[in-house]
């Protein structure tokens with residue numbers, strides 16, 4: 001916004017607008033409030049006030065969400081005390097794989113320390129984070145208010161506000177689009193005379209189906225969560241995780257024609273077709289608390305705003321709106337937290353009037369936070385024949401082969417397991433898997449098959465007792 005334009009809207013000098021109150025938008029608002037006197041958080045949905053509740057703008061909230069340790073740390077850093085509040089609300093902070101029965105694409109992980117993972121319903125997570133963010137008086141929520149476009153200088157050189165379906169536009173010095181996977185930023189930018197961004201897309205045609213259960217207590221149970229992963233020859237998996245409210249959530253996962261059903265019989269039947277019967281055993285006597293819900297829009301999609309020749313001052317796209325992943329690796333929220341951390345560093349030493357001019361650099365650097373998660377998701381998805389997208393290049397094929405060996409190492413050697421989970425939780429660089437010490441450990445298992453036929457149950461888990469028929 002030029003200072004001439006600003007003179008027409010003096011209140012906009014010190015004002016930033018964030019579109020979308022998902023995790024990416026909430027954290028961006030928190031960070032911007034450190035620099036701007038006022039931040040307006042614009043959300044299409046009416047947001048639940050009294051307690052966590054489903055809302056249409058977050059349809060993915062019906063499916064298992066894990067927040068990896070790096071995400072937990074970064075959100076705690078931005079909102080001190082939030083982890084305690086989540087735990088008080090019924091969330092779980094578990095060790096992965098230590099607290100899990102986890103069948104990897106190779107074999108079972110041992111129950112050894114790895115990385116922390118926070119488990120909670122997405123409704124509780126968002127509600128708790130939102131309450132903490134809105135404690136800041138500089139942040140004002142404008143809910144039930146869908147944004148419909150950007151206000152910009154006629155030459156498209158800057159974004160100076162936001163338009164709404166109803167009511168006057170809102171003037172601002174800085175606008176963040178965090179409206180998630182349905183973001184209209186390409187059309188909004190086109191209306192200001194900008195070209196469409198290049199898009200890279202990989203779609204492994206993964207489907208989800210999820211249902212809540214009450215699982216009977218079992219004092220002998222030695223696990224607190226379960227994950228039976230699929231692999232290309234059996235592309236069916238499922239996760240069972242504890243949730244707030246004494247509930248358990250089962251999310252079924254399958255690619256292409258193996259996409260899981262949502263009817264009652266089909267749901268349970270799918271759990272019988274997994275690579276281990278352990279998850280079926282766990283829920284066969286459980287009481288369903290909801291019907292099953294499906295989700296199919298799971299492609300990896302990167303809109304390369306960072307590559308555009310021209311970019312308007314005062315505008316940035318964050319979170320799923322810029323880059324989204326196949327959710328099965330559980331990285332979206334942690335990447336949103338990483339991007340908020342980058343945004344914080346980028347604007348730390350800038351006066352509000354200087355932030356718009358930094359937009360292009362901020363766009364480039366925040367999206368770079370998605371790089372590792374993108375590599376993990378796309379290189380794994382490219383193992384599946386049905387994956388649509390650019391073919392794997394040589395580097396990806398070498399990475400896939402090495403990662404298959406890492407998986408075998410991680411299933412047999414606690415030191416490799418710990419490093420693997422460090423990377424998977426986005427806490428440590430993938431280079432740790434290439435350190436000489438790790439490579440030696442990984443290659444020492446070269447005689448073991450990469451895709452063994454695993455035992456039905458891991459050594460640390462007893463099969464269920466055979467049930468005696470009722471007299």
Ligand SMILES: Cc1cc2nc3c(=O)[nH]c(=O)nc-3n(C[C@H](O)[C@H](O)[C@H](O)COP(=O)(O)OP(=O)(O)OC[C@H]3O[C@@H](n4cnc5c(N)ncnc54)[C@H](O)[C@@H]3O)c2cc1C
Pocket residue numbers: 019020021022023024025042043044045056057058060063064065066067068145146147148178179180181182183208295297298318319320321327328329330331332333334336
């Ligand atoms: C099935 C599934 C499972 C997932 N599991 C995991 C997981 O285990 N771990 C993990 O870290 N991530 C997971 N993710 C990804 C995660 O949900 C997202 O990465 C995360 O929500 C951050 O997204 P966001 O804030 O960018 O967008 P969203 O969370 O989608 O939020 C976008 C917000 O913008 C609002 N909005 C949309 N349009 C407008 C508009 N025009 N004006 C105003 N507001 C608007 C929406 O109502 C919504 O509130 C999963 C995703 C899916 C689909």
